Amino acid sequence: MSLNAELSFDDSVVAPRDLSDAASQTTVATPRYSAASLSTREAILALKDEWQRLEQVCEGTAVFQAFDVCMPWFDAYVFCETPTHRAQIITFYDEAGVLVALAPFAQKTGGLVKTVEWVGEPLIQYGDILMHPFADKTATKIALSDALRSWKTHGLHLRNIRADSRIGQVLDLGGAMVGEAREAGAIDFSNFETVDDYFASQSRKTRSNRRRNRKNLEKTGDLSFEVVKAGAKAESLCSLALEWKFAWLDARKLSSRAFMDKRALDCLKAAVGQEASTNPFQVFVQHIDGKPAAIEIGLVGPVGNAMYIGTYDPALEATSVGKVRVESTASHGFAEGWTTYDMLAPMAQFKREWSNTTIGVCDYMVPTSAWGRLYRSLYLRKMRPAMKSALLAMPASLRGLVLKSIGNG
16 A cells, blocks of 8 residues: 555544553554554653664654654643644554654644644754665555554645655655745765865855955954854853844844744754753854854754754854854864765855755645645645745835734734
């Protein structure tokens, strides 16, 4: 059995029962793998060690699906006084009882359209499943199909999926794309013996600008670079970075889904502040005279770093301090053995200057009912793009008022 882009789910299917301490799993057998859906905090915490072992060996770039990233989100959106989602973590075990894949889903519980989305929304920049390199994709696809058929939902609204994602190998996404395709740029270090070899591969203009930016910044004070692992200091720097980012967005009358959700911001700070050797969050700081001037919040996984948030002191906007920080982070990453330095989507001019590889990133809506198909065709493909275009076409002052009104609402 395979899961097609438009599933004929039976709307009469009974929603999965709440999982308790005594019975925290609903198991669906398949010829090869078994899939279990976890929805209680206790069951998810009990999975921690297996989840984190899978993180270290899984294929792809699923760093945003790390346990230490997801758990603060669960506590903010699911296991709280006013939950808006229900956890639906699907685990896949082979016949020997080894966890070979994990799908971190959550089901929205409010609104007219009840969709399944990635754990971590709206914070995460990539959505994917964790999958062991030796996992059988056909068996995983069958198990995923069987598990999803027990859910009563209008569809799977899965954002930020890379073209090389693992979810795309076990779930048919053909014809399910919504919104605009985007491009993520990255530095691929794999073909360079030294970081200077990488810098030498840049265009003549980029090399010249890089040297000039650093030289001009050195005139303002003594430069130093610091890497701070997750913990209290990292959380403090995260708060400063968000303050700077809000100032940057406000000056341009822009916003984002994540920055309009206080729970998301509190969740991010909690995740960055959680001291653990397994926590992928790291903060990269460019100092001038010992004071933070530019900050990057990144997630470092087995293959390298994902540049999650990059920002700088608004008072230093004219100095290109952010680009000097990128250079410092790249040099640090190469020394640490990173294979890639992922600058994420959407593409921007400075990312293009630094990147030597790109990959497509898209959003998908896989409807599982007639209501889900209507939501995709009418709202996601027509109304939402029109609303976004209208907002961007507004004068900056009016757009700022609208965004402020939405944020306050």
